[in-house]
Every structure is written in C-alpha cells, then in structure tokens.
Amino acid sequence: MAYQTIEVKQLTPTIGAEVFGADLSGPLGNQQFQEIHDALMENQVIFFRDQKLTIDQHKDFGRRFGKLHVHPNAPIDLPEHPEILVIKADEKSKHVAGEEWHSDVSCDIEPPMGSILYMHEVPANGGGDTLFASMYAAYDALSAPMQRFLETLTALHDSSKAHYYRVKATDRSDIQFPNAEHPVVRTHPVTGRKALYVNRGFTLKIPQLKRHESNALLEMLYRHVETPEFQCRFKWRPNSIAFWDNRCTQHHAMFDYHPHRRYGHRVTVCGDKPFLRA
Ligand code: SIN
DSSP states (O other): OOOSSOEEEESSSSSOEEEESOOTTSOOOHHHHHHHHHHHHHHSEEEEOSOOOOHHHHHHHHHTTSOBOOOSSSOOSSTTOTTOEEEEEOTTOSOOTTOSOBOTTTTSSSOOSEEEEEEEEOOTTSOOOEEEEEHHHHHHTSOHHHHHHHTTOEEEEEHHHHHGGGTTSOOOTTOOOOEEEEESEEEOTTTOOEEEOOOTTTEEEOTTSOHHHHHHHHHHHHHHHTOGGGEEEEOOOTTOEEEEETTTEEEEEOOOOTTSOEEEEEEEEOOOOOOOOO
16 A cells, blocks of 8 residues: 555564554644554554653544543543553552453444554563454464354353453442454454454353354364464554554453563544444
8 A cells, every 4th residue: 555644564464564654642634544544454453653642642543533432341540531541560460451362342232443552661671562463364264164154153252251350349330341242253344354253351152052162163263363473563662552453453462571560551442333244
C-alpha cells in the first residue's frame, strides 16, 4: 500500500508494522487518520515510538476509531478516566493482565475492535515484551476440512474464566461478568478475511460438542494459535504505543521481569458483534 503521510515498516510478512512520521498527540488530519487505519488493517497490529500523550490526547486518538470501551470488571484506577485501563506490575505482582493468549474482552456481546496501549515505564533489566499472533494466519494454515468444520461451530466466551479473581475483590458498583457466544471463525468486517476466534483466556466451550470433544478441539486450537510463524514480538520502550485489532489478532503479555516495574495505559475501542459470512 502507498502511504503519503506516514512510513510503514513491516516487522514480519505476516503481522506487525512500525509506523513513522505520525504525532498522535494532535488532531489527526483525515488523510493521516485514513492511512493509520489502513496500516492497521494491513498489518493487524501497528507500533509507534517516542509519543508524548496526555491522558486526554490518548483518549482522543482512540475516539477517532470509535466509542471508547469501559472494562466490565477491571478496577478503575483513574476515577476521572474510566476508559483508561491501567496496566501495571511491580514487586508485589504475582500475575499480570494478559498473560494468557487472548483477544481483549471476547466475553462481550460486542467485543472491542481494537486496543491502544501506551507504555510509560518498562522493566529496568529488560523483559515485558508483548507477543501478537495473526488469527488470519492461524485460520489460513488449517486444512480445508477443519476450516469447514470450525465454520459450523460457535464458542462460549466467559469473563469468569479470565476474571474469576475479581468476583469478590472489587470496588466497582457496576461490575459485570459478561459471557457471549461467537462464531469460532469470524469474518473481519473491514477486510472480509476469515480469522480464528477462540482464545485460551476467555473461551469456555463449544456448545455443539460433547465436553471431552470440546476440550480436545479447543486445546488443539489454542496450541495452533501459539505457532511462532504466526507471531511478531514487540520490545517496548518508554513512550511506545501498540495499536492492535482484536478482531484478527491475539496477544500475550510476557511476565518475565519480576520484581521490576512496568506501567502503561490502555484505551480500548468498541467493536461490533462477530459474524461469519459464508
Ligand atoms: C493486555 O492489554 O492484554 C496487556 C498487554 C501488555 O501488557 O502487554
């Protein structure tokens, strides 16, 4: 694709690109907005370096792509900004958000289209990379009979799988633990490509199958999703931004840096109900 206002350098031929020449703190002109959107559609996750954004500028950038999502049950660390999900780990952390491969909040009836993570602080001695996997590549690599079979199925995604530890420990009065049934293969609403849409973080079962069949099939798919050839890996620096498309990717936050600190803010852009176009 030819870009006029940005430069786009792919990380791998399958997924991921770094974008140069855009300052995300100011209002984006229509052409640059369109090119950033095109770069995201083409590469599934895009990365920006050396950005200086206030919280409001981060939210404004997200709003160019759609309404901002408020997480159904994560703590609201910044009460003035419920749309900001704080991603943090320090010496007290035993787990971090996103350690399992997942697509954000796939338990929502209308799961988010994208997420924009702005990293403020990275671990002192390295580590804390994020891995992204292409669910187009995961679908395309399956055999035709398996693709056809999966296209007949739905899967139940349940927040209680990913967020069970929040059921008791919460300060939110509006807390919710949504669940939703989605097609196992979804059509991307913009590109029209098919993507595998089950993930270890949220998916509970395939209701059309017997329990042991569902478990075995899902385990096979989760391991398939983790195939290194479907992935790129992003090494954060302070003030880097990653913008990923949840409709065609999964990601995995490495927690290999304890007891060091890592801190960032995520805004999440609302999406629509997954569908499969035959
Ligand atoms: C997430 O949004 O799932 C966390 C990603 C990360 O911390 O790298």
